Amino acid sequence: MIPAHRERDFEALEAAFREMLVARGVLSDRDVEERVERMHACRPALGAQVVARAWFDPDFRARLLADGSAAVRELGIDVGALKLVVVANDERTHNLIVCTLCSCYPRMLLGMAPDWYKSVAYRARAVREPRAVLAEFGVVLPPGVAVRVHDSTADMRYLVLPMRPRGTEGLDEAACAALVTRDAMIGVAIPEAGPART
């Protein structure tokens, strides 16, 4: 972690650098604002929309698993140059996403990464003792379910496609999307047929 006084140094450095770029006409203040707005428009509801569509449309699900970026664009979601790999949970497989080297994260679909995702503890432990990490998040897997950890070391970004919870047969696609949490799409939670918690 960066100590607080160093964080202030970085803030000052960022402001000085940005102001210099604006002064020299490389960027405008408006460019910066637009970029920040675009970043804030990305939120887990986008990922949840993708997951719910895959639960309702088996053909979409097949396309999503074959080429994540292309399938997500079908829904009108702008993912830029994102190379998305979608990994599906099933009765025998549970997927977990981490970036051990830094904090790569599918921001276009989930928004900003939570602090714990960027922590050294999560990054180190997710690849070494994923079952213990999952248990701390409240997900206890029986030995018959294999854990597949995905380390986002290079150009791909990952999204977990959780299983549709039992008891949601009467719900429509939008109601199902509301059950899909950010954590479920990272793989540290399992969606439940109650209201979403995060």
Add this chain to the structure above:
Amino acid sequence: MTYAFAAGDRVRVTERSATGHTRTPRYIKGKCGVVERVCGAFRNPEELAYGRTDGPCIPLYRVRFSLSDVWRSDAARPGAAVAADTVDVELYEHWLERDGTS
């Protein structure tokens, strides 16, 4: 683009050390795994990090490793990986060699 490996091939991660912006985590060096998929070709991040943006695209793979194999010394620890647990790591071709041990 010529790819040296295909899905299903057994590979070993080169054990050399490297400085700079390498995307090969240390915990996977020297380990053997199976190519899960060919991801395509991308510019080498080890070059991009230093502003050399005109280099060639190079093959990138996702390689699947057995967790109990990667962390053998953890076998007795509570919460240790079971045999079917895996980690998939994205690795560039110049970090991989063919695994002839099995």
